[in-house]
Amino acid sequence: MRSADRDSSARWTLREAVARLEKHYGKPAPLRATDPFAMVLWECCAYLVDDARRRRVYDRLVAATGGDPVRIAAMKPGALAELIAEDGGMRPPMRAEKLQRASNLVLDVGRTELPELCRRDPAKARRILVKFPNIGGPGADKILMVAGSVKTLAPDSNAARVLVRLGFGKDDSRYDRMYRSVVEATAPQLPDDPPWRVRAHQLLRQHGQSLCKTAAPRCGECPLAARCPSAA
Numbered sequence: 001m002r003s004a005d006r007d008s009s010a011r012w013t014l015r016e017a018v019a020r021l022e023k024h025y026g027k028p029a030p031l032r033a034t035d036p037f038a039m040v041l042w043e044c045c046a047y048l049v050d051d052a053r054r055r056r057v058y059d060r061l062v063a064a065t066g067g068d069p070v071r072i073a074a075m076k077p078g079a080l081a082e083l084i085a086e087d088g089g090m091r092p093p094m095r096a097e098k099l100q101r102a103s104n105l106v107l108d109v110g111r112t113e114l115p116e117l118c119r120r121d122p123a124k125a126r127r128i129l130v131k132f133p134n135i136g137g138p139g140a141d142k143i144l145m146v147a148g149s150v151k152t153l154a155p156d157s158n159a160a161r162v163l164v165r166l167g168f169g170k171d172d173s174r175y176d177r178m179y180r181s182v183v184e185a186t187a188p189q190l191p192d193d194p195p196w197r198v199r200a201h202q203l204l205r206q207h208g209q210s211l212c213k214t215a216a217p218r219c220g221e222c223p224l225a226a227r228c229p230s231a232a
């Protein structure tokens with residue numbers, strides 16, 4: 001984008017930025033997993049792979065077990081590792097162990113109680129969710145955002161980078177501090193609209209994965225460049 005086309009004095013509001021991204025990328029597909037335990041399985045079943053590969057592994061796991069923690073916990077570890085090996089990235093035995101640990105934990109909490117707790121008592125649910133493998137604070141926030149009980153965008157690292165570049169929060173070498181800063185900066189502009197927040201999370205993540213990458217963001221093709229303070 002030519003500098004003459006930019007308005008560096010104004011910035012996008014969150015709603016404006018998300019509307020632009022939705023126009024550019026289209027409406028995101030619904031999340032594959034929305035139940036809290038299903039979201040834990042989604043996170044644990046694959047390691048450092050893209051969403052298309054993760055989806056294939058997750059679908060195979062659900063087809064074989066129904067996503068039932070009793071069945072996952074009862075499987076032979078080797079058979080579970082074999083089931084999730086293809087497309088799932090490194091260390092199938094480690095991923096299988098995490099799936100079984102998560103299954104045992106959800107059985108302790110209560111398979112039907114966990115979603116109810118996520119809706120009714122997000123503070124207590126968060127303390128439980130962070131005990132699941134691969135679910136840190138941001139992962140717990142995402143589960144609670146999808147449950148509709150916490151008003152947040154729960155940005156992943158891609159979405160957080162985009163938001164910082166747009167002026168929401170501060171960059172920091174420590175991810176936990178950057179995450180908190182972005183969450184605080186976006187909070188005042190979040191609408192009381194849970195489905196919008198989930199779509200915004202997805203669109204900002206997609207933007208960080210496709211154009212607003214860590215190195216060499218493609219600002220010339222970006223639908224937000226006109227009012228982005230970081231546009232190159």
Ligand code: SF4
Nearest residue numbers: 212219222225228231
């Ligand atoms: S203009 Fe560049 S830095 Fe700003 S959001 Fe777009 S790609 Fe990212």
